[in-house]
Amino acid sequence: MLIRAIIQTVVMQAVIGALLLGAGGDWLWPQAWAFLGETGVLSLCISVWLARRDPELLKARLTSPFEANQRVFDRAVIIVIGPLYLAWLVVIGLDAERFQWSAAPLAAQILGAALVGLGMVLGWESFRQNSFAAPQVRIQAERGQHVIDTGLYRYIRHPMYAGAALYFIGAPLVMGSLWGLIGSAALTFGIAVRALGEEAVLKADLPGYADYMVKTPWRIVPGIW
Numbered sequence: 001m002l003i004r005a006i007i008q009t010v011v012m013q014a015v016i017g018a019l020l021l022g023a024g025g026d027w028l029w030p031q032a033w034a035f036l037g038e039t040g041v042l043s044l045c046i047s048v049w050l051a052r053r054d055p056e057l058l059k060a061r062l063t064s065p066f067e068a069n070q071r072v073f074d075r076a077v078i079i080v081i082g083p084l085y086l087a088w089l090v091v092i093g094l095d096a097e098r099f100q101w102s103a104a105p106l107a108a109q110i111l112g113a114a115l116v117g118l119g120m121v122l123g124w125e126s127f128r129q130n131s132f133a134a135p136q137v138r139i140q141a142e143r144g145q146h147v148i149d150t151g152l153y154r155y156i157r158h159p160m161y162a163g164a165a166l167y168f169i170g171a172p173l174v175m176g177s178l179w180g181l182i183g184s185a186a187l188t189f190g191i192a193v194r195a196l197g198e199e200a201v202l203k204a205d206l207p208g209y210a211d212y213m214v215k216t217p218w219r220i221v222p223g224i225w
Helices: 002-024 030-053 055-061 072-098 106-129 159-174 180-205 209-215
Strands: none
Touching: 002 030, 002 055, 002 072, 030 055, 030 072, 030 106, 030 159, 072 159, 072 180, 106 159, 159 180, 180 209
16 A cells, blocks of 8 residues: 555656646746655655554545545535646646746745645644544444544644645745635635535534534634634
């Protein structure tokens, strides 16, 4: 599974790199390479950690985003978010490098790199605390899924989505694109919609989740939502 995870990571990074660098028109674009290096190294570290500590979760994470017992709303959200993410990468390349419609200062680029790293570490920590963090919204009865209410889950119900939101904000910044933040907002809205649908499923079908929602009222941003 680790070899498969490494291959999948390399292929994904190659696709992301081709979209960014191709749209940017500069295969030596340093900010894009910095982003690819940061996300690639962290992705590989997460895969190695999962292979050693939670191979069942790694196996689940390597499956298709579409499953037979997956809810219809979740399929629809993924179908929308997937192409939107790819288009967002193209816009970042066109904006930051090819046409330079906008420019983020160095401080913003450094902040963006920090947000991307923090977002991926939050995702990693979510995997460490929640072995049921599959890529599809479904009840994993075969694995004895139960409510996770410790660690980060004591404070927000969706720490992995919080990490994704930080990644979406940080990525265009690290590459110097301000127009890319529009796509960041759209992608963050998409994961917020998915969080609402996921909670409806868990509240209906996972014992104890309704009580957990009362105990932990915040979904992604403590004190706000």
